[in-house]
Amino acid sequence: MTNVERKYVGGPLTKLWDDKGEFGQCVRDDVTEEDIRDLLREAPIRFLEVNVGRPLRWIPLNERFEFWKSIRSNLHVSEKPYLEDYPSCFFYSASEWTGRDGERLIVLHKFH
Template sequence: MNPRNTVATRMPLEELWTDDGALSATRLRTLDREAVRELLRRGPVRFVIANVGHRLRWIPPAERFNFWKRDGDPHLAETDEMHLDDFPDGMVYRASEWTVSGGEAPIILLEVHH
């Protein structure tokens, strides 16, 4: 199958991919708001959004801060108990940190729930 046509079929994701194919990435931990902020303070990160039935949406690194302030932070769930009505547009993200082999920037995966 062409990786450009790959869509998320279920959550949580078990792997990450780009248009070039699967990444050698490992899920490390679930993130809360403060953990995301700490990763952003430490250096470059890559955000990716997963929504069932859709391709992964990679946020350009230069847009990471604006994306986080505008979209990520307001939609982030910090506990297992979440009520969609408590979030803008009835949509919530669950965040996790992924490492990539080769010393690349960490990835923050935001899995959509609505």
């Protein structure tokens, strides 16, 4: 199995992976919608979806704004603690990571 086919099996995420191997460092957890908007204004941000039983889903950089618009209503907020509070009964928790070359990543952990 290649790294691209490797599936996330659950638990704390300590490294990211792609076709070149493992890498990454978590900078902070509990990233908010406002944080993400600010990061998108500052520099190119790459999104990554993490979902149990599936390979990591890397969102192409040129699709970041479209992707963000499509999922931002599913970003977890403390005022909405239940899956039923979100469209299609799932939400994302967001964390900020650094990549191989210092690029900034938003890792979206999907809960359903």
